[in-house]
Amino acid sequence: xxxxxxxxxPLSVPEGAIxxxxxxxxxxxxxxxxxxxxxSRKGPELLMYTYSSGNKEDGRFTAQVDxxxxxxxxxxxxxxxxxxxxxxxxxxxxxKFYFGSGTKLxxxx
Amino acid sequence: xxxxSQDPRHKITKRGQNVTFRxxxxxxxxxxxxxxxxxxxxxxxxxxxxxxxxxxxxxxLSDRFSAERPKGSFSTLEIxxxxxxxxxMYLCASRYTGGYYNEQFFGPGTRLTVL
Numbered sequence: 001x002x003x004x005x006x007x008x009x010p011l012s013v014p015e016g017a018i019x020x021x022x023x024x025x026x027x028x029x030x031x032x033x034x035x036x037x038x039x040s041r042k043g044p045e046l047l048m049y050t051y052s053s054g055n056k057e058d059g060r061f062t063a064q065v066d067x068x069x070x071x072x073x074x075x076x077x078x079x080x081x082x083x084x085x086x087x088x089x090x091x092x093x094x095x096k097f098y099f100g101s102g103t104k105l106x107x108x109x
Numbered sequence: 110x111x112x113x114s115q116d117p118r119h120k121i122t123k124r125g126q127n128v129t130f131r132x133x134x135x136x137x138x139x140x141x142x143x144x145x146x147x148x149x150x151x152x153x154x155x156x157x158x159x160x161x162x163x164x165x166x167x168x169x170l171s172d173r174f175s176a177e178r179p180k181g182s183f184s185t186l187e188i189x190x191x192x193x194x195x196x197x198m199y200l201c202a203s204r205y206t207g208g209y210y211n212e213q214f215f216g217p218g219t220r221l222t223v224l
Contacts, residue, residue, distance in 0.1 A: 008149060034212075043113075043200055043215030044152065088151050095165070097142070097213065099151030 003027060006089055006100030014108050019076040023089035023100045026070065032092035033065050035074045037085045038102065044088055048074065079107045111135060113216035115201050121222045122191055129187045130219045134203030141184050142213060143176055144200040152200055158184060159206075191223045 006023045013019055021035075032051055036044035048063040050056045050072075056063045064073040072089055086102040114133045122128050134141050139160050144152035155174070156166045160181035173191075178184040188195055198220050204213040 004151075006151070041218075041220070043202075043217050045215065046212055049212060090151075095140075095157065096154055097152075098154070101149065101151050 003098040004089060004091055004100040007103055008101050010104040010106060012106045012108060013079055015079060015081060017079050017107070019074075019079050019083070019105060019107075021074040021076075021087050021089075021103050021105070023072050024070055025072070025091055025098075027091075027093065028067070028070065030091040030093050030098075033063070033072050034090040034092065034097075035061075035063055036088040036090055036099075038088060039085045047087075076105075079105075081107045081109050083107050113201055113203050113214050115199075115216040115219050117219055118217060119220045119222075121224065123224050124191060124193060126191055127187065127189045128191060128221065129185055130199055130201075130221075132184045132186070132201030132203075132216060134183070134201070135205075135214060138203035138205045138214075139181065140204050140206050140213075141178055142202045142204075143184070143186050144202065146198040146200055146218070147196075155186075188221075191221075193223045196221055196223045 004025045035048040037047050038044040050063045050065050053065050053067045060077045062075040084107050086104045088102045089100040091098045116131045142157040143155040146152045156176050158178040161178050173189045176186045198218045200218045201216045202213040
């Protein structure tokens with residue numbers, strides 16, 4: 001069983017839609033949760049970082065962590081074509097980062 | 110630009126050849142990670158360094174792979190006797206462990222194609 005499971009998509013939405021991206025994980029010891037965005041043929045860049053359970057908002061992005069369900073989410077409001085990318089969830093524990101397989105998002109103008 | 114840099118960006122080689130990649134981390138970052146990413150997958154941990162010490166290697170890392178970080182600055186990843194299954198994007202990331210966030214910064218990656 002992989003440490004982190006993520007629906008690979010692809011996910012195609014019209015501009016302005018609300019996007020929901022999700023991951024599940026198996027190890028309850030994880031305390032740090034991240035979302036990365038990766039454009040084609042580029043390295044991932046950090047979007048959101050949360051510690052423990054709860055919500056964190058940054059502009060159009062909201063990260064949500066439910067440790068009881070081992071479930072993390074990223075919501076994108078008012079999605080834009082420039083949001084089209086692959087979104088990777090990542091968890092950190094014991095000096096290592098564990099990544100989901102990524103969800104490819106396409107926002108149509 | 111003071112971000113993480115990697116060289117080369119692309120490498121095409123024939124099966125059986127040796128290849129070496131270089132990563133230059135952000136200058137004050139003491140921790141450096143190497144990852145491998147194949148199409149449709151997230152980055153997969155290979156190894157990491159704390160300064161010049163290699164602290165952990167993935168069990169997936171065969172003995173054909175070796176990494177170094179002399180003097181705790183740049184790092185190299187060498188693959189000997191390349192195989193077609195080694196074709197992937199090799200990503201380097203660095204971070205500073207003295208801060209609050211466990212944020213790591215990625216380089217642009219080296220895309221390896223083994224023919």
